[in-house]
Amino acid sequence: MKKILVTLLALVCGTAVFAQTQTTPKAYKRPSSIGFSLFFNDYLTANRIRTTSFNNTANSKQLAKFREMDPGLAIHYFKGINNFIDFAGSVGGSQPRIIFADGTRLSDPKLQLEADASAQFKLFSERYLFTPYATLGIGASHYDGTFDAIIPAGVGFKFNIFNEAGLFADATYRIPVTNRMNNYHFVYRFGFSARLSKKKEEPKPVVVPEPPKDTDADGIIDSLDRCPTVAGIAKYNGCPIPDTDKDGINDEEDQCPTVAGIAKYKGCPIPDTDKDGINDEEDRCPNVAGVARYQGCPVPDTDNDGINDEEDRCPNLAGVRENNGCPEIKQETIVRMNKNASRIFFVTGKATLQKTSYTALNDVVKLMNEDTNLKLYIEGHTDNVGSDEYNQKLSEDRAASVRTYLLSKGVPESRIQSQGFGESKPIADNKTAAGRAKNRRVVMRPSYE
Numbered sequence: 132m133k134k135i136l137v138t139l140l141a142l143v144c145g146t147a148v149f150a151q152t153q154t155t156p157k158a159y160k161r162p163s164s165i166g167f168s169l170f171f172n173d174y175l176t177a178n179r180i181r182t183t184s185f186n187n188t189a190n191s192k193q194l195a196k197f198r199e200m201d202p203g204l205a206i207h208y209f210k211g212i213n214n215f216i217d218f219a220g221s222v223g224g225s226q227p228r229i230i231f232a233d234g235t236r237l238s239d240p241k242l243q244l245e246a247d248a249s250a251q252f253k254l255f256s257e258r259y260l261f262t263p264y265a266t267l268g269i270g271a272s273h274y275d276g277t278f279d280a281i282i283p284a285g286v287g288f289k290f291n292i293f294n295e296a297g298l299f300a301d302a303t304y305r306i307p308v309t310n311r312m313n314n315y316h317f318v319y320r321f322g323f324s325a326r327l328s329k330k331k332e333e334p335k336p337v338v339v340p341e342p343p344k345d346t347d348a349d350g351i352i353d354s355l356d357r358c359p360t361v362a363g364i365a366k367y368n369g370c371p372i373p374d375t376d377k378d379g380i381n382d383e384e385d386q387c388p389t390v391a392g393i394a395k396y397k398g399c400p401i402p403d404t405d406k407d408g409i410n411d412e413e414d415r416c417p418n419v420a421g422v423a424r425y426q427g428c429p430v431p432d433t434d435n436d437g438i439n440d441e442e443d444r445c446p447n448l449a450g451v452r453e454n455n456g457c458p459e460i461k462q463e464t465i466v467r468m469n470k471n472a473s474r475i476f477f478v479t480g481k482a483t484l485q486k487t488s489y490t491a492l493n494d495v496v497k498l499m500n501e502d503t504n505l506k507l508y509i510e511g512h513t514d515n516v517g518s519d520e521y522n523q524k525l526s527e528d529r530a531a532s533v534r535t536y537l538l539s540k541g542v543p544e545s546r547i548q549s550q551g552f553g554e555s556k557p558i559a560d561n562k563t564a565a566g567r568a569k570n571r572r573v574v575m576r577p578s579y580e
Contacts, residue, residue, distance in 0.1 A: 160211030168322025527551030
């Protein structure tokens, strides 16, 4: 089998080289033909390939011998669709020893009928003696009262005998769409075909004097045309009207013939009135220089404080550049916040606020209500008594308790944040009682950001 495949490949390559040295053949498609073939069903090779691999099956010489295959007879009909594609229909019968997917094989085969319709894709037209082809189609098989759908795909070749008959051989792989009583297998066919109709005699060609050549069909013959392969006009000796700037608008209609443009502006580029590098058609502020990310408009300054939004940390609140575009915090506010923070006390070892803290916290609420743009960042800190984990959670819970109290008095949630730092940021020596007392603290940082 391996030698047969190598021989077929050599014949295909040799014929292809021969065909390339010939002139283009006259259009010719295959006439209606009927044919007969002897074929062999090969379930064994297909089963071995699907069980292992093609390389393993070929290298270990496990391709099935003809004596291990099951013969059959088929009748065929062929009809050319065009020079390189033929329709092929066939009906065949055999008694194959089918090998099923589980590896079992029929020991008492019955008659199997197969019919298919395929397209044969040919390398050459019917003009050539030897024509390799690939085939692909659809079909059905009938075995013991059961129908299965199949897809035949393969390759083959045909020897053309005086355009009257042909010898063909092909190998197809039958792929089951359903596998109730069928399975994957190869079919090798060797057959003969003959045309059904008589060959038509070709009319003798009428010799017509060749007119003067005009390759580009511009009405100027090639001998007088300076651009014989490009349509032009007589004014430019058969060449097109020039387009110096290559913008697709010829110089006679282009008001800017040396600068590429568009037809809308008569060959000139789209204008850029504000000279910001963004043409007017894409510029939402064509009379004011801007930047591309704002469609040609300047970077906005929402609060009109002279600091654009991209540099302004408070873009909706007028501020000063020294404070990154945010308003300066009043010194009075800072002093009151610090004083109130120093008057916040908790139950020892807990995050529960002592009632003595309420006066200070209510003053914080008053400050927040007086300036509705003001935001507050609450920090919780502890001394180093206890584990790091304990102090961290305690500081978080105490900062959160302050925040919860302020929220309960109507301060919006979006204006207050809290965070605990545990014992990580002492402001005094934790070795003394006075130092530890200073480190147990709440810090309030007012801000507009």
